Amino acid sequence: GQNIDQPTEMTATEGAIVQINCTYQTSGFNGLFWYQQHAGEAPTFLSYNVLDGLEEKGRFSSFLSRSKGYSYLLLKELQMKDSASYLCAVMDSNYQLIWGAGTKLIIKP
Amino acid sequence: SAVISQKPSRDICQRGTSLTIQCQVDSQVTMMFWYRQQPGQSLTLIATANQGSEATYESGFVIDKFPISRPNLTFSTLTVSNMSPEDSSIYLCSVPGAGDYNEQFFGPGTRLTVL
Numbered sequence: 001g002q003n004i005d006q007p008t009e010m011t012a013t014e015g016a017i018v019q020i021n022c023t024y025q026t027s028g029f030n031g032l033f034w035y036q037q038h039a040g041e042a043p044t045f046l047s048y049n050v051l052d053g054l055e056e057k058g059r060f061s062s063f064l065s066r067s068k069g070y071s072y073l074l075l076k077e078l079q080m081k082d083s084a085s086y087l088c089a090v091m092d093s094n095y096q097l098i099w100g101a102g103t104k105l106i107i108k109p
Numbered sequence: 110s111a112v113i114s115q116k117p118s119r120d121i122c123q124r125g126t127s128l129t130i131q132c133q134v135d136s137q138v139t140m141m142f143w144y145r146q147q148p149g150q151s152l153t154l155i156a157t158a159n160q161g162s163e164a165t166y167e168s169g170f171v172i173d174k175f176p177i178s179r180p181n182l183t184f185s186t187l188t189v190s191n192m193s194p195e196d197s198s199i200y201l202c203s204v205p206g207a208g209d210y211n212e213q214f215f216g217p218g219t220r221l222t223v224l
Contacts, residue, residue: 033212042201042215043152087151097213101151 002026004100006088011106012078020073020086020103028093034062034073035087037102043087047073075105083107111136111204113216121222122192129188130219132202137182142213143175144201152201158185192223 004024012018024032031050035043049055049064049071061074073086088100112135122128132141143155155175156166164177178186189196199220203213 031210033210040220042217045206045210045212045214048210048212089152091211095211096154099151099153 002090002092002098004088004090004098006086006100006103008101009104009106011108012075014078014080014107014109016078017074017076018078018105020075020088020105022071022073022088022100024069024071024088024090024098024100026090026092026098029066030091030093030095032062032064032071033089033091033097034060034071035089037085037087039084046086078107080107080109110206111138111214113202113204113214115200115202115216115219117219118217119220119222121224123224124193126192127188127190128192128221129186130200130202130221132185132187132216134183134204138204139182140205141179141185142203143177143185143187144203144215146199146201146218148198155187155200189221192221194223197221197223 006022033048034046036046037043047062049062054063059076064071085102085104087102089097114133116131141158144152145155146152154167155170156164158164158177158179160179160182174190176188199218201215201218203215206212
């Protein structure tokens, strides 16, 4: 079966750095996505990785290792507005998105 | 990115009734996706709506319960039929982006509560 695992909840301090991990087992691989979802709102696209390595976009970076079935989202210089759920999703061989359950990130002052 | 609107934004319905959710996109798209997100959980794909053909339903979802219409390339509806409290959820439509990543863009969602 297809499976994506991420921690349920994480807590970090404003100004710090946090890494949210995602491991996956899917039927094929056509890219991995990270989305941010604030409470009561729709998910918004953050990043995409299809090749191994690090993709950096401002305060957010995403890393992928296809051989390990592993990705992480790195958030630097945390702000209170970063409090949200972060969803990992993998596009499988049928170009269908398989979603993780999401990681709720709580930022404390 | 696409701009997507959904109606209604929220509703409270009685058991046994049906609700139709509308999704409007500001550009023409071939595929539209309907998701369900139950409280505290991630997204579950209900079906893919293609213009001019029957919707494709995922395992566990059937057309009698979730009929979908796709009359043109900018609009779709999802009906939640014969509702029960277990159908209480957020229903989201999404469309593929036109960019390099095939990322999906989501509508604001419809929050449904069934009493």
